[in-house]
Amino acid sequence: TVFLHEAFCDHEQVVFVSDEAAGLKAIIAIHDTTLGPALGGCRMYPYADEEAALRDALRLSRGMTYKAAACGLDLGGGKAVIIGDPLSQKTPSLLEAMGRAVERLAGRYITAEDVGTTVADAAEIRKATRHVVGLPVALGGTGDPSPTTALGVFHGLAAAVRHRWGADSLAGQHVAVQGLGNVGWHLCQLLHEAGASLTVSDVQASRVAKAVATFAARAVAPESIYAAEVDIFAPCAMGAVLNDDTVTRLRCAIVAGAANNQLAHEEHGEVLRSRSILYAPDFVINAGGMIRVASERDGYDQDLVDRGVAGIGHTLLAILQSAEAEDVPTQAAALRLAQTRLAQARAARALR
Ligand code: NAD
Structure with a gap:
């Protein structure tokens, strides 16, 4: 099979x-x-x-192929x-x-x-x-990649907000973070420091209580986070959370988070677009950890990694702009960017 x-x-x-x-x-x-x-x-x-x-x-x-291709990694x-x-x-x-x-x-x-x-x-x-x-x-390694993944997601959120509202900061934005694990927790920290307000959920009650105490976050039950009235929904738990059951319940303007494979099927990207919800393709904005661990192969260089991770924001902005100009779902625009780079590399190899 x-x-x-x-x-x-x-x-x-x-x-x-x-x-x-x-x-x-x-x-x-x-x-x-x-x-x-x-x-x-x-x-x-x-x-x-x-x-x-x-x-x-x-x-x-x-997803890893597209992530590396979209973020310019030779992997x-x-x-x-x-x-x-x-x-x-x-x-x-x-x-x-x-x-x-x-x-x-x-x-x-x-x-x-x-x-x-x-x-x-x-x-x-x-x-x-x-x-x-x-x-x-x-x-000789770089340790836990999660803080760097969270930083990349943060840059992605900032780019999405800039594209949507022309705002140059996340101050005052209301973000719902689903999942307070390694990435979700660090993302909450960055958002809190940037002046965003938070609504959070996790299946582990102790993590939720800690977020309420640390970030003055509002807590909601795991199933209620989809319908939270917020500016941004950030899925940082499991995949396939954007599905038939949830996409019509969302009350946000932007979906941007760390979880892999958030769209249960590609057509859910089209549903989000028809509801005017801006979706930041997951494989683009969660590439920070990959950029960091990949750097171990050539000798870790913090400056280079920081620039690569900040580049996630620029890449996402270009994808959002091209999706808007061509009236296609953002996921389709991101896939095309990755596939174009792959096709160019194959063509160059064929010429050698
Ligand atoms: P993690 O296991 O540390 O955290 C996941 C959190 O989600 C846990 O606190 C868990 O209790 C919670 N959770 C599980 N089911 C839930 C539900 N139904 N509702 C709310 N919360 C729920 O994982 P992580 O390393 O933080 O990664 C989070 C997501 O980001 C995963 O999908 C992972 O594949 C993706 N990702 C992570 C990295 C990284 O660097 N760690 C990189 C790229 C992508």
Whole structure:
């Protein structure tokens, strides 16, 4: 069924990994290496079945290709998923077995931390492969990429606000942040410092209580955040949150957040446009972490990373302007930007 899978139309390679002794069952999806080796995190999640894991690996790896292409990185897109519960099934030997699987791909795929894995896990994986980034600072890495992802999202929000209202700051904007994890929390911090007011939700009550106390945020139940009357909705929890059930409930002017694959289907981008809601394509504005971990390969340079992350705002603004000029959904304009860069690289390679 892999060859017939709806999401397997343009992947270069999909590897199924099994290491019985280490308890490892994983899938590594390499979507496209036109621009460089495929970079993407290693997710660990208790998927309901193999189909769900495969779907995630295929969708997420394609997103990584577009993210790198749109942000001007010389990298391709890949992703690994480990099938299992990170709280009860993650062991050093499982991570090392994952490292061996990555090593066998000889650099075509570079892994990193992701949902369900940490910077410390990347260090375990490092024991078996050189092809891992997002390492602890003590090992020459750049540590947790989340603050940089949040900064990129913040630049994206500022660009969206500039495009929508001509405002040059986020002061006074009301933002609903869904998910107060690594990225969502840092984003709240940046928004609070910039003078925005916050409405927040999380399935973990302690995180919500902390945000209320720290940022004077208004708390709403997880299901109520979609209908919050705000200027901006920032999804920073899970994917597919913009779906048939939610897009008609939104009461915001802009959707801009960190979560991967926010649109359940491409047509939800069209629904947002028909409702005059400006959507900041996720793979463009959540690229900050990728820019940061990628910098480990050439020697981390803070200035270069800062410029790259600030560039997310400029890239998004150009995408929003071209979508408006051509009357197409912003997601379509962002995909076209990424696909154009890929097509140019393929054409240049064919001439060599
Ligand atoms: P995280 O696991 O640290 O945080 C996710 C938060 O969302 C948790 O606090 C969780 O309790 C909460 N949550 C889960 N379900 C929820 C729901 N239904 N309603 C409200 N809250 C809910 O993850 P993270 O690293 O902060 O990443 C957040 C999102 O951003 C993910 O989709 C991730 O793929 C994406 N992303 C993260 C990075 C990064 O650098 N960490 C980079 C790019 C994209």
